Amino acid sequence: MELLFTLLNVVMATVSVSGGNATCSLQGESAFSQLSKDGDIIVGGIFSFHGSSEIPDMSYIVKPPPLKCKSLNFRAFQYSQTLIYAIEEINNSSSLLPGVSLGYRIYDSCSSTAIGVRMAMALVNGNENSDLDEPCSKPAQVQAIIGETYSSVSMAIASTIGPFSISIISHYATCECLSDKKKYPSFLRTVPSDYHQTKALAEMVKHFGWTWVGAIRRDDDYGNNGMAAFTEAAEQIGICLEYSLPFFKTYSQEKVLRIIEQIKSSTSRVIVGFLDNWDLESLLHVFHEHNITGYQWVGSEAWIFDTELATMDVYNILQGAIGLAIPKTTVTGLKDFIFDIHPLKSVGSAAFIELWEALFQCTFIKLNESENTSVCTGEEKLSKVENTFTDMSLMPIFSNVYKGVYAVAHTLHDLLGCTQTCPTKKQPDPLTFLEHLKKVHFKTKDGEEVFFDENGDPPAKYEIINWHTNQEHQHEFVTVGLYDSSFPPHDRLAVNMDSIVWAQNSKQVPRSVCSESCPPGTRKAVQKGKPICCFDCIPCAEGEISNTTDSIKCDQCNQDYWSNTHRDECVKKEIEFLSYEETMGILLTVVSIAGAFMTVSITTIFFRYKNTPIVRANNSELSFLLLFSLTLCFLCSLTFIGQPSEWSCMLRHTAFGITFVLCISCVLGKTIVVLMAFRATLPGSNAMKWFGPPQQRLSVLAFTLIQVLICILWLTISPPFPFKNLKRYKERIILECHIGSNVGFWAVLGYIGLLALLCFALAFLARKLPDNFNEAKFITFSMLIFCAVWITFIPAYISSPGKFTVAVEIFAILASSFGLLFCIFLPKCYIIILKPEKNTKKQMMAKVPAK
Numbered sequence: 001m002e003l004l005f006t007l008l009n010v011v012m013a014t015v016s017v018s019g020g021n022a023t024c025s026l027q028g029e030s031a032f033s034q035l036s037k038d039g040d041i042i043v044g045g046i047f048s049f050h051g052s053s054e055i056p057d058m059s060y061i062v063k064p065p066p067l068k069c070k071s072l073n074f075r076a077f078q079y080s081q082t083l084i085y086a087i088e089e090i091n092n093s094s095s096l097l098p099g100v101s102l103g104y105r106i107y108d109s110c111s112s113t114a115i116g117v118r119m120a121m122a123l124v125n126g127n128e129n130s131d132l133d134e135p136c137s138k139p140a141q142v143q144a145i146i147g148e149t150y151s152s153v154s155m156a157i158a159s160t161i162g163p164f165s166i167s168i169i170s171h172y173a174t175c176e177c178l179s180d181k182k183k184y185p186s187f188l189r190t191v192p193s194d195y196h197q198t199k200a201l202a203e204m205v206k207h208f209g210w211t212w213v214g215a216i217r218r219d220d221d222y223g224n225n226g227m228a229a230f231t232e233a234a235e236q237i238g239i240c241l242e243y244s245l246p247f248f249k250t251y252s253q254e255k256v257l258r259i260i261e262q263i264k265s266s267t268s269r270v271i272v273g274f275l276d277n278w279d280l281e282s283l284l285h286v287f288h289e290h291n292i293t294g295y296q297w298v299g300s301e302a303w304i305f306d307t308e309l310a311t312m313d314v315y316n317i318l319q320g321a322i323g324l325a326i327p328k329t330t331v332t333g334l335k336d337f338i339f340d341i342h343p344l345k346s347v348g349s350a351a352f353i354e355l356w357e358a359l360f361q362c363t364f365i366k367l368n369e370s371e372n373t374s375v376c377t378g379e380e381k382l383s384k385v386e387n388t389f390t391d392m393s394l395m396p397i398f399s400n401v402y403k404g405v406y407a408v409a410h411t412l413h414d415l416l417g418c419t420q421t422c423p424t425k426k427q428p429d430p431l432t433f434l435e436h437l438k439k440v441h442f443k444t445k446d447g448e449e450v451f452f453d454e455n456g457d458p459p460a461k462y463e464i465i466n467w468h469t470n471q472e473h474q475h476e477f478v479t480v481g482l483y484d485s486s487f488p489p490h491d492r493l494a495v496n497m498d499s500i501v502w503a504q505n506s507k508q509v510p511r512s513v514c515s516e517s518c519p520p521g522t523r524k525a526v527q528k529g530k531p532i533c534c535f536d537c538i539p540c541a542e543g544e545i546s547n548t549t550d551s552i553k554c555d556q557c558n559q560d561y562w563s564n565t566h567r568d569e570c571v572k573k574e575i576e577f578l579s580y581e582e583t584m585g586i587l588l589t590v591v592s593i594a595g596a597f598m599t600v601s602i603t604t605i606f607f608r609y610k611n612t613p614i615v616r617a618n619n620s621e622l623s624f625l626l627l628f629s630l631t632l633c634f635l636c637s638l639t640f641i642g643q644p645s646e647w648s649c650m651l652r653h654t655a656f657g658i659t660f661v662l663c664i665s666c667v668l669g670k671t672i673v674v675l676m677a678f679r680a681t682l683p684g685s686n687a688m689k690w691f692g693p694p695q696q697r698l699s700v701l702a703f704t705l706i707q708v709l710i711c712i713l714w715l716t717i718s719p720p721f722p723f724k725n726l727k728r729y730k731e732r733i734i735l736e737c738h739i740g741s742n743v744g745f746w747a748v749l750g751y752i753g754l755l756a757l758l759c760f761a762l763a764f765l766a767r768k769l770p771d772n773f774n775e776a777k778f779i780t781f782s783m784l785i786f787c788a789v790w791i792t793f794i795p796a797y798i799s800s801p802g803k804f805t806v807a808v809e810i811f812a813i814l815a816s817s818f819g820l821l822f823c824i825f826l827p828k829c830y831i832i833i834l835k836p837e838k839n840t841k842k843q844m845m846a847k848v849p850a851k
Contacts, residue, residue, distance in 0.1 A: 034351040035080055039091075039103025040425040043408055044123040044142035045083050046116055046157065047076040048149055049108040049351065051278065053115065069110040072358045074389035076149070077351075078338060079171065080106050082398040083146055085337045086405035097413050099421040105142060108351075109153055116153040117160050120145060124161050143427055144169060144408045144437070146401060151175035151222035158184040165430040167437050169407060171400035174301070175225045179455035186434050188456035190400040190407070191326065192485075194226045196460030197300060200324055200483040201272065202233035203493050204464065205298060210270045211239050211533045212514040213298075214263065216283070217274040219246035226274045226300065238550075240514065240533035242268045247275065249282045260290050269503075270512040272298045273323075277309040280318075288315045296503040296510045299323030304465050307393045310475035319469055320503040324462040324483065326396035332446055334402070335392050339382045356380070359389055393477070403450045411437045460485040468501050520547050521567035523554045540567040543730060560724075562731045577735040578641050578803040578810075585641050588810050595634035595817055602825050603627040609832050612839045622673070622696060626666035626824070632659040633817040637810045644722040649737035653720055654711040656813060657748035658704065663820060664755040665703035667779055669696045670824075671762045674776045707751055714744030734802045753790065759783050775824070782823030789816045 034049055051071030087102045105123060109116035123142045144167040148154045154173035161168070168187050170178075176195040178187050205213060215230070217223035227244055234241065243266060245259045263271075273280060280303050287293070297318050303309055304323030313319075343356035343364075353376075357363050362376040382390055392398075415436055416422045428436075441451040452458060464481035481495035502510055518524050518537035523546055527534045540546055540554035545563045557563055561570035579585050606615050606623060615623065636659050639652035673696065718741035725734035739745040760783035763776045793812040800808045831838050 034108050035084065035104065035106040037084075037087075037103045037105075039087075039101040041100065041412060041427050042103045042105055042142045043083070043087060043405060044120075044145040044147075045080060045104060045106035046109050046119050046123070046145060046147035046153075047079050047106065048073055048111040048153075049076045049080075050110045053110040053112050067110065067112075067115065069108060072354065073111075074355070074358075074387065075394065076108075077355055077389060078394070078398060079147075079149070079401050081338045081341065082331070082334060082401040083405055085331075085334055086402045086409075088337075089333075090405070090409045096409055097416070097418060097422060100412070100416065100418070100425050102409065109148055111150065111153070113153050113156045116148055117156050120157040120161050124164055124166055141427070141430075142166070143412070143430075143433060146171065146404045146408075148173065150220075151178065151225075152220045154178060154187070155184070155221055158187040162186050165434050167408070167430070167434050169404035171404055172397055173222075175222050176229050177221065177225045179457055181455060188407075188437065188452050190403045190450070190458055191301075191397075192460035192462070193455070193457045194222075194229055194300075195457075196485045197324055197462070198226060198230040199233045200460070200462055200485070200493070201230055201298060201300070202237060202239060204322075204324075204481075204483070204495070205234065205239055205270070205272070206237050207493055207495060208509055210296075210510075210512040212242055212268045212512050213239065213270040213272055214242050214266055214268045215244040215272040215274065216247050216259070217244060218276060218279050219248040219251075222276075222302070223247075223274045230272065230274065238533070240531040242266050242514070242531075247279055247283065249279050256286055260286060260292065263292060263295075264290070267514065268512050269294070269510050270296045270298060273303065274300050276302045277306040280309055281312050284313055284315065284317055287317050293317055294504050296512070297321035297323075299465075301325050301462070305393060305396075305477060307391050307477075308388050310467065310477070313475060316469060316473070318467060318475070319505060320501050321467040322480070322500065323465055325465045325477075326400070327461050327463050327482075328479075329396050329399045329448060330446060331395065331399050331402050331444075334395075334398060338392075339390070341382070343376070343378050355389070359385055359387065399444075399448070403444060403448065406442070406444060407437060407440050407450060407452075410442045411440050414440075464495060466500050469505060517549050518546075518551065519549060519568075520545075520551070522546060523551050545570055559726055560733065573731060573733045575733050575735055576729075576802050577643050578806045579643070580641055584803075584807055588807065588814070589638060589641060591814055592634050592637045592810070595814060595821070596631050599627055599631045599634060599821060602821070602829060603631075605829055605832060606825075609839070612832065614828050614831050614839045621693065622666050622669050622700070623825075625700065626663060626670070626820075629659055629662040629666060630817055630821055633663060633813060637813045640806050640810050640813075644735050644737045646721060649720040649722055650715055652737065653739070653745065653748065654715065657711055657752065658707050660752050660813075660816075661707035661755060662700070662704050663817075664752060664759055665700040667782070667820065667824070668703070668755060668759040668762070669700050671759055671776060671779050672696075672699070674779075675762060675765070703755060707748065710744070710747050710751060714741055714748065717741055718744065720745075728801060732802070736805065749790075753787075756783060756786055756790070760787060778823050778827055782820045785819035785823065786816045789819065 035045075049072065050069035051073050052069070054068040054070060083104060083106065087104050090096055091101050107119035107122065109119055123145055125141070145157070145161075146169050148157060148170060149172045151173040152175075154168070154170050155175065155178060158168050158178065162183075162185050165186055170187070170189040170191065172191055173189060174191055174194045174197060176193050176198070178184050178189065179193050179195065213234075215227055217227040223246065231241055231244065243262055245262060247256075247259060251259075275283075293315075295317075297320075299321055301324050304321065305325040310318075341352060343352040353364055356376055356378070359382070360374075360376060360380045362374045362380075364376045364378075411433060412418075412428070413422075415428045415433060416424055416426075438452055438456065441449075443449050450458070460483075462483040463479045464483065466478045466480045468476045468478050470476055478499065478501075480499045481493065483493050485492060497509075500507075500509075502508065514531070514534040515527075515536070518535070522537040522539050524535040525538045526532050527536060540563065543557050543563055544554035545557060545567050546554050547568050554567070557570035560573055562573045563569070564571050578588075580589060603624065606620070606627065609615050610620060632655070636652065636655040639648055639655060642648065720737045720740045723736055723738035725736055728734050760780065763779035763783055765776075789812050793808065796808045797805060797812075
């Protein structure tokens with residue numbers, strides 16, 4: 001309705017062209033013009049002198065009656081006085097715009113978007129009353145407009161007069177959307193954009209450890225755009241909004257109750273308020289009615305530094321509030337100028353008479369004698385009044401107005417080519433002026449640097465303000481930190497935590513999280529259907545760790561490392577191999593050396609009694625060669641103990657293969673000798689001629705060389721190598737020797753098995769030959785043990801874990817070696833040592849019947 005009323009007035013305020021002469025046909029009034037002064041160049045101003053306006057009923061038949069503004073706003077008068085003070089100071093300056101006087105024309109927008117647009121059009125096109133047929137006198141066009149306070153009104157004004165390239169400099173409109181130069185090409189401001197404020201608020205919330213917050217925003221462009229930017233910035237750093245509720249002071253009771261119920265049912269303890277002081281004032285009463293206290297408030301610069309709001313918070317609902325404020329500054333002489341106003345002498349006295357009457361609760365004209373209202377004299381002292389108008393706490397905002405006026409003056413000074421005086425007073429072209437205004441760079445008399453970036457915004461600096469409650473139960477604003485967007489990201493925010501007082505006068509930082517932090521050793525798993533800030537803590541799996549709090553994933557340990565018990569550190573895996581230092585390694589070493597020692601002892605005995613029949617039987621050379629090979633077999637088991645290396649891996653399998661073939665070749669030779677010897681006793685047989693000592697040596701050499709050839713091919717093509725087995729155990733590394741070529745490994749074992757089976761078969765055939773001391777029986781038994789050990793070895797080797805695999809292999813070598821040693825040589829030693837009377841040729845040649 002309000003916008004429709006304004007459009008109707010604009011339609012009626014037409015300019016018609018008749019006979020080449022432009023004629024004014026303005027059908028409005030200048031009721032909204034509050035303050036003005038003529039000058040060579042005019043600076044416009046639009047401020048909300050009133051908080052609202054009454055929209056009259058319209059019949060659309062007659063001219064609508066004028067709007068009536070109400071709810072006087074003292075702050076707007078302070079802003080307007082700052083503009084006037086800056087212009088008066090510039091006009092009295094001999095160094096800035098010498099010879100050029102600046103004038104001003106200031107309008108009241110009544111906090112209305114529609115009225116604000118109309119006032120902007122009046123400043124651009126002129127708002128002069130003239131007869132219908134009288135030619136328009138002059139455009140009364142302003143060079144720039146200072147204002148408006150609210151983002152929504154500023155957006156509407158900037159959109160409307162943007163095509164005219166008239167510069168607009170706002171002192172308080174912070175909406176990030178106004179930085180869009182495509183939509184608002186002529187808009188600049190001396191207050192930082194919400195782009196920086198929202199990032200600063202998000203970083204501050206994160207700094208205090210709050211990841212689960214609620215939000216209430218003003219239901220207009222400022223609140224909605226600001227909250228959207230805050231939400232985006234918050235989500236990027238892991239902060240979630242439990243709710244984001246719109247609010248406006250004109251909301252119905254039903255809407256307000258829904259907001260209250262949602263806050264009551266929430267679990268977050270922090271409320272981010274993107275509101276202005278008027279909205280928050282309304283909320284304070286509602287919060288008190290529903291006993292909603294103890295919440296930690298985080299405020300934007302629109303209300304965190306407002307003394308009037310702090311005074312109204314008698315229930316301490318905002319106690320401990322923390323937020324961002326424009327840094328404290330001062331404008332020298334401004335306070336005295338504001339306090340020196342006089343209602344009857346001031347320009348635009350009608351506006352100041354209204355202000356004076358509101359300040360002192362008096363009236364200049366007493367219409368009714370029965371009224372209790374006192375009569376204003378005009379001599380009342382502002383210094384004796386404590387209210388919003390005399391409160392200088394918003395000096396940083398006054399400074400923004402002051403800097404805006406000086407930006408205009410410095411731009412004009414450069415464009416007019418002023419030195420000792422200005423050669424011309426002609427108003428520059430609006431577009432040219434705008435382009436130069438964007439590049440202006442100067443310092444105020446108080447040392448503040450003023451310039452605009454490519455978006456028409458100033459650098460963003462904020463003080464972090466905390467509400468403390470003094471002994472008189474009044475709120476005080478205490479600076480507890482700083483934020484500077486020009487610093488590196490990690491240095492932008494600086495907070496003195498010890499100076500902060502939190503909600504309910506607590507010194508303990510409030511907790512506001514949906515889920516408690518996940519400790520190291522766990523990871524976050526988002527709860528289904530909930531924001532990312534609501535999660536469960538899942539322990540890391542084996543082999544994975546997380547060493548930070550609130551880790552979103554578990555990291556896999558390197559293959560040589562494993563997770564510890566708490567899953568917060570990768571520790572080096574235990575390396576396992578059969579060592580000489582451990583009990584099993586020591587035991588096997590002792591047994592191996594004992595076997596070698598026994599073999600050497602038996603060799604010594606045989607060497608001492610080498611000329612006795614029992615030693616000379618069946619070729620003593622083969623016996624000594626067999627004892628030598630058995631010594632090597634016992635000793636080769638030692639190569640399987642200790643940390644695997646390239647040489648040990650190649651040596652252990654090849655030495656094992658060759659020495660065992662040498663053993664079996666000797667045993668096979670002895671078995672063949674037994675068979676040949678028996679056949680030689682048969683009439684007409686000359687079998688021994690074909691298998692005498694030379695043939696026996698040659699057969700042993702031939703059988704052994706075949707194994708040597710197999711080993712050489714194995715080592716040449718794909719030799720064994722040290723290998724880290726990471727698959728058998730997750731938490732341990734098994735150091736073992738990889739066989740390299742499977743064909744080579746099984747060829748070595750297969751050849752040994754083939755010779756062993758052949759030897760067993762021949763010995764089995766000769767076991768019942770009628771000799772008193774038939775060696776074939778002992779060879780048969782030794783081969784039976786040998787084959788049994790190695791057949792059992794295969795499944796035991798495959799199923800044994802880790803170092804026990806090597807232990808099984810050593811055990812098989814030792815067992816089969818002891819089997820050969822005991823079965824073949826112990827009976828002979830028994831005869832040599834204990835039964836020497838049987839160690840005769842007669843006893844050896846005696847025939848015993850076969851059973």
